[in-house]
Amino acid sequence: MSDEEIDLICHGLTQNAAKVRHLRRLGLRVDRRPNGRPLVARIEWARLYGPAATSTPPAASNGPRWKTPVGAR
DSSP: OOHHHHHHHTTTOOSHHHHHHHHHHTTOOOEEOTTSOEEOOHHHHHHHHSHHHHHSOOOOOOSOOOOOOGGGO
């Protein structure tokens, strides 16, 4: 992705390390350029936020089924 696109996603952040942390928290795979700026592949953005990712419902989880406490309903 271009530097301008990354700056729009990381609006308000000025330090490159903070931008990298923010992008990683979004679930993106982030590399660093030699100057320290974040490097994100466009396909990586499309994987999480593209039209195919938003139109398909998430798969069912096979994780643990936590019960709701009795008084919390």
